[in-house]
Amino acid sequence: MALFGSKTKLPDTPAAPAPKPEVVQLAPVSTIRAEDRERLDAVRNRTADTLFRAADTFGPADPAALSSDAFRAEVNNAIRQTLQADPQAGFLKAADREWLINDLTAEMCGFGPLEPLLARDDISEIMVNGTGAIHLEIAGSMVQSDIRFRSEDALQRIAKRMVDETGRRVDTSSPICDARLKDGSRINVTLPPIAVDGTILTIRKFRKERLTLEQLVAAGSLSPEAMDVIAVIGRCRLNILISGGTGSGKTTLLNCVSSCIDERERIVTCEDTAELQLQLPHVVRMETRAENAEGTGEITMRQLVRNALRMRPRRIIVGEVRGEEAVDLINAMNTGHSGSMGTVHANDPRLALSRMEALIRTAKGYEAVPSLNIKRDLADSLDVIIQTEQLITGKRVVTHVTDVLRVEGETITTEDLIVYDHARGRHVGKGQLRPSFYRVAERYGLAERLAAALSALNMNAREP
Structure with a gap:
């Protein structure tokens, strides 16, 4: 008997080797001969060492003390003088000398x-x-x-x-x-x-160019109908959690959804590293701070979210929820800050809810709170989960738009409104025309647009 169950006959033909990454040439091309490459490297290292040891002779230690162009010119001149004084650099042709000077200038100044x-x-x-x-x-x-x-x-x-x-x-x-x-x-x-x-x-x-939902449609990340649904969700001040893996496009989607927000609303963002580029005129941005060398001065994400509540925000946006700040974001969503948003690392909408529950439990005093209580808070606060994914091809797509409903028994019930059909490469509806936030869309005059988009997506599901 096999140690791990029945024996399986291996295929006679070995599996195809995994593809290797493509190698692209981006470095400036030098005309130096292969046999002189080692000599060039020696000259470069020697020149760099000389200049870094004598940095005070050609400029301040802080390049910001001079304009970038002035400092680069001074460094460039110092490199030329150093090379001219080096007898072992005589073999360099004019083109290679310029290539080396530019290379070292970039290292010294930039x-x-x-x-x-x-x-x-x-x-x-x-x-x-x-x-x-x-x-x-x-x-x-x-x-x-x-x-x-x-x-x-x-x-x-x-x-x-x-x-x-x-x-x-x-x-x-x-x-x-x-x-x-x-x-x-x-x-x-x-x-x-x-x-x-x-x-x-x-x-x-x-x-540098801020993407829009329309550009995501052009890139194949969304269908026009899925874009309409997400635009309604963003406009109607629903609480949104964008979920996905690393590099799946969560921040990009959050930036795009922000274009649907009323420009009169005051938005406060809280991030570990400020990277959101919200397409709105009234945005207040805050960023966490690490402790200093003395071990003091740290500003945590939870402190930022709590401070945001005192800044009269219409919406609060947390760039990435990954700790105890989940408690304050959920509380904000449930206490008059409708339309708040955040992103979280998870591979599907159900796991996103589990991840949020786990993050809430990291907060002091929440370790022993019954799971049912946390689930009720999540169900009461969150309206929609949008899932993103990077496909094997490298393309990033929205794979789910999920309606968060209620707690039934010990489970938060959800309903997928839109899913991405990987086999057919398109977004399809799941048969729903009146999601839980339909009445909210009616108040904003967007119910017809929402129903029309969902109807078209449902038709896509029935087409071959």
Whole structure:
């Protein structure tokens, strides 16, 4: 008898090998001969070491003290003088010398080899794993670039510079840091020894152009009818929880839904790292703060949500619910702040509710609260759960729009209004025409639009 049940005959033909990531060439092309590559690297490392040791001779330690152009010009001139004084740099042709000067200037003044990647709007994620190849997400697909850092010291220097510009810190005593760049990009830095194979730097970039629900339709993330339903939900001040995995498009969808909100409403947002780009004129943004070197000064998400309640908000939006702030968000939804929203990491709407219950239990005093009580609070507060997913192809889609109903027995009952049919690649209805919030849509004059969209989706379900 087999140890784990009956024996299964393995197929004669081995499985196809897993596809490897595409390698894309993004680094500036040097004309240097292969046999001179080692000499070039030696000159580059020697020049960089010389300049960093003598940084005070060509400018202040803080580049912000001079305008960016003036500081770069000064650094550029110092690099030229250093190369000119190096007898071992004589083999460099003029084009290679300029390539090296630009490369070192970027490292001394900016973000080194990351600068061209940060400038591209089609790159959504930059993943640096030590001094190895830098991996990117482009148009939903993971690719491997030919760009890399010349050394661990250079990588740490750039990572720390990024963090320093945000007013936060990362060092051996505090080796993990989340921060936000001036352009809105979110960064995470993890230093050794926590990062075993060298510094890990992950950058989540956001499009400079703010997406709309119509653009999500054009991208295939939504159907026009599903867009209409979500637009009604956003306009009618329903409490919304957007659920999905990492990188599934939760924040993007939340930004798009915000375009449906009445511009006269005052919105207060609470985030760990500010990345929401709400398309509204009256938005107040708050961001958590890590403790300082003395271990004081921390501002938690729960403090932000509680403070938001005192700021006369019409709606409160929590960028990501992942702790005890779930209690205050649910209470806000249930005490006059209808239309509040948040995102949570979960793989389907049912798991999103379970996740919220688990997060509520992390709050002091809620550990022993009966599960039924928490479920009732969730059912009374939440109106709709919208689920997002990134498909194998890289495309991000809304997979569920789910109506949260009531508690029956020990379970929160829900009803899917819209689901994404993976086999047919389209959004379909589940037969409902009058969801629980239909009366609310009537008060806003949107009931006909809601019913028409759901009717069309239901027809899609019956079509082959």
